[in-house]
Amino acid sequence: MVLYRLASRLGVSNRKLSGVWAGPASAFGGTSAFVHRSCSSASSSLARQNGHDAHEVDLMHHHSGVSGDLYAIIYANGTAHKDTASTASPSSLVSEPRPLPTPLLNPFPMTPATVNNFAVMKRLNHPMRKQLANEILFRPLQHITSPARISMFALLHRQGEGEGRVDSMDGRKAEEAVGIDPIKAVTSLCRRYAIPEPAVGQRYFHADVGPFQLRWERSEEFSSFVFIQSPEHYIHPFDTPASCPQFNVSLDNAFETSVFSCLPSDWIETLPSSIICAAHVTVVKGDEGDPPPSQRQLREMFAHNYVVGSYMHSKSARVFTDCRIHSDGFGRILVQDLASRSVGRLIHQMLELDVYRILALLGLPVATEVTGRVDAIQAQQHHILKTINRIQSPQEESKLLQELTEMVLSSEQMFAQAQIRFSATNQYYQILEERLQHLREERIDGIQPLGSFVHYRMNPAIRTCQSAEYRAEELCKSLQRTADLLQTRVFVELEESKASRMSEMQKNSVMKLQLSEAVEGLSFICLSYYTAQLLNTIFKALVSLGVLSISADCCMAIALPFVIGSVWAGLRLCKQRMRTHASRLFRKLEQERSTPIKAAAKAGQGQAGGKGDRNHL
Incomplete structure (x- = not known):
């Protein structure tokens, strides 16, 4: 069949070429596939010999109508015409190669300068240039x-x-x-x-x-x-x-x-x-x-x-x-x-x-399934909303919140999966409408137009998909709001519980402080009493030895104010030293805790400063 196309290109009638090829079955093994395979191999070899690659042969096919399979035969018989083709034999068509004129098959011959420019441009090209340039040629009609x-x-x-x-x-x-x-x-x-x-x-x-x-x-x-x-x-x-x-x-x-x-x-x-x-x-x-x-x-x-x-x-x-x-x-x-x-x-x-x-329409079964699942999840949501007001214990709230969280995850997963199909449905329907516009329809009397039929039958299905997508999206938002509401309620109750515990702790602290002050007063009295008794014993011994000329009671009366003042000053000094030590320990702990934070902040400032320096440079 390739040879018959060649005959039409060269102006030879099919009848004459059929007379020449009276025995194609014996010459080529009885199949046209052999002719096609032979022409394909010959075209590729001759294309390489004459400066053409496979892409150039394809371009010749698209632009000039000459296929790559005919390249070998046309190149070998470029000067053939009606008279010579009518008397030629199968062997003579490929035995005497005569080059075709360059303008027909190779209007831009490959020269050393062209090859050099091609190599330079190949090196300078962006990796995506060829792919992007061929994108508009991807689907020729x-x-x-x-x-x-x-x-x-x-x-x-x-x-x-x-x-x-x-x-x-x-x-x-x-x-x-x-x-x-x-x-x-x-x-x-x-x-x-x-x-x-x-x-x-x-x-x-x-x-x-x-x-x-x-x-x-x-x-x-x-x-x-x-x-x-x-x-x-x-x-x-x-x-x-x-x-x-x-x-x-x-x-x-x-x-x-x-x-x-x-x-x-x-x-x-x-x-x-x-x-x-x-x-x-x-x-x-x-x-x-x-x-x-x-x-x-x-x-x-x-x-x-x-x-x-x-x-x-x-x-x-x-x-x-x-x-x-x-x-x-x-x-x-x-x-x-x-x-x-x-x-x-x-x-x-x-x-x-x-x-x-x-x-x-592939989205229609998905829309039907999504609609059923949305109805089921909405029924569960309504049940949860009714149950929220009847909750009596934190355990019930925690269980209900866990159930609601599982519903939110399930609905989000359903919506994410369905949206892939719904997005494809919308894109396909948009392409469908564009193709209908490009057809430039005009009505035939007595017959419904194709465009109106397609729109009339497909619009309900597309709207069903859009409705299912909208309902699934709104369900996800509604469940999220319900979960936020329940979380807010749990959070408020936790805060109230914390406040009550803090109040109790404050009361306990006040009682402990009062008890501590009472113990401190008793300690002062005890220390003063035992110190006075000790001094009284010493004074009695000194009076017995004749060291003191006055009685022990008089000495005790004179020394008692000094004893009480010394005990009070000692307790006060001890209490002040304990406070000083505690404040030093607290400052040390705060310093140890803030050191990593300051180091991280300093490192962040250093990185920001480095970026600023680089931007400035």
């Missing part, structure tokens, strides 16, 4: 002309493939899918048809695999596979698998077959069981003056279901669908091309509309 058949399915990523969104409130992931990963499925299909595989980490890939075109795209939460068939895939019989019927598209047989039937059955069996959306799109050719399909035709094509549709892109096409899953597991979309131009953008928008419509 596919060129699709009528008639055509398209099959698409989208796979949700399993745990560990994407962000791993939670689809249930108990923290479990979606049921583990059985099968290989989407990227492995793409790689397996590429190996089967002997075409280059996508690079590691690549998020978009498209290739011509013979009976159809493959488009694979990886998003954050899902991967989509799009298979496109057009008449050019049936130019030569040996390119048509036995399982694929001849290409013939009309309103009468719009959905009798599909591209999906051309896929290898063993490859389909290896796909993960996580298809979230699947659709068949049939593009039929028409004119601006053609009437829309009749109600009978629409009923037959869509299994007697309710059909919606509109004019799209300023009446350049009509689109009909029923938004249902049919017996083969696929939805159906009919596109009637009225402008005879590429409908790739329209097909891309309709497929995105179908996928995002389903993804936006």
Whole structure:
């Protein structure tokens, strides 16, 4: 099939080239995959020899329409034209290389100066420059002309493939899918048809695999596979698998077959069981003056279901669908091309509309579950509020506060998990509305427009998700307020208990002080009495020895005031020394306690000063 495309590029008719290649099965082993594989290897080797890398060959394919597989054949036969191609043999096409003129394939030839500049720029580039520059080129639109058949399915990523969104409130992931990963499925299909595989980490890939075109795209939460068939895939019989019927598209047989039937059955069996959306799109050719399909035709094509549709892109096409899953597991979309131009953008928008419509509804089961749990938690909250006024003991308050804290934690966890899904739902619905606006719908008489149907059916579901999100958020706030109220009550009671204990301690301190003063007075009396008795004994002894000429009682009367004053002064001095010692000990303890705090504050000031110095510098 590659050679037939080459013939169309060089102006050679398909009939003449079919005459030249009368025996392609014997020359290339009977399969087009061998031709494709040979061209791919030749293109890569010749590209390297002539200063092109794989990225440049891809750019040639996008900008000039010449694919990397044709590079080897065109480069070897650059001067071929209709007359020479009609009489050439398979061996002569690759035996005499004649370079193509530079402006066609390499308008910017690689020179030593160019290579040097490339090396310098590669060193000077920011690490993210290439990735950011290629971001707007990440998803190029596919060129699709009528008639055509398209099959698409989208796979949700399993745990560990994407962000791993939670689809249930108990923290479990979606049921583990059985099968290989989407990227492995793409790689397996590429190996089967002997075409280059996508690079590691690549998020978009498209290739011509013979009976159809493959488009694979990886998003954050899902991967989509799009298979496109057009008449050019049936130019030569040996390119048509036995399982694929001849290409013939009309309103009468719009959905009798599909591209999906051309896929290898063993490859389909290896796909993960996580298809979230699947659709068949049939593009039929028409004119601006053609009437829309009749109600009978629409009923037959869509299994007697309710059909919606509109004019799209300023009446350049009509689109009909029923938004249902049919017996083969696929939805159906009919596109009637009225402008005879590429409908790739329209097909891309309709497929995105179908996928995002389903993804936006993934939040509805979560909303239902959240609503049930919110109702249950609110009932418990009302019971707690009624119980608060009947609490009689601190133990009951502590138990109730613990129960309320567990409810707050449970509700916060539920809200955090649900908000991931609700946020995705809001984003998908916003994208859905943008795609509907880009379609530029116009009404078809007698048929409900697609946009009004989608809004009418999806708005209640989206509002249910928004209501569940709002209720969960308000429940968390209400539980937090209830917990704060109960904590405040417990705190007030604790403060009252502390105040009563402090009052009792103060009373005890006053009593101890009074008792201490009483003991101190008794001690003064006792010390004075025993000191006086001791002096009286001494005075009596001195009178007996004749040392004193007066009686002992007179001496005692004279000495008694001095005894009392000495005892009082001694007790006072002892009490003052004890206070001085206690104050010194207290100051020492305070100094030891404040030293680490001062050191930390000084260190903090030093760091702040250092930062200030650095800022000043």
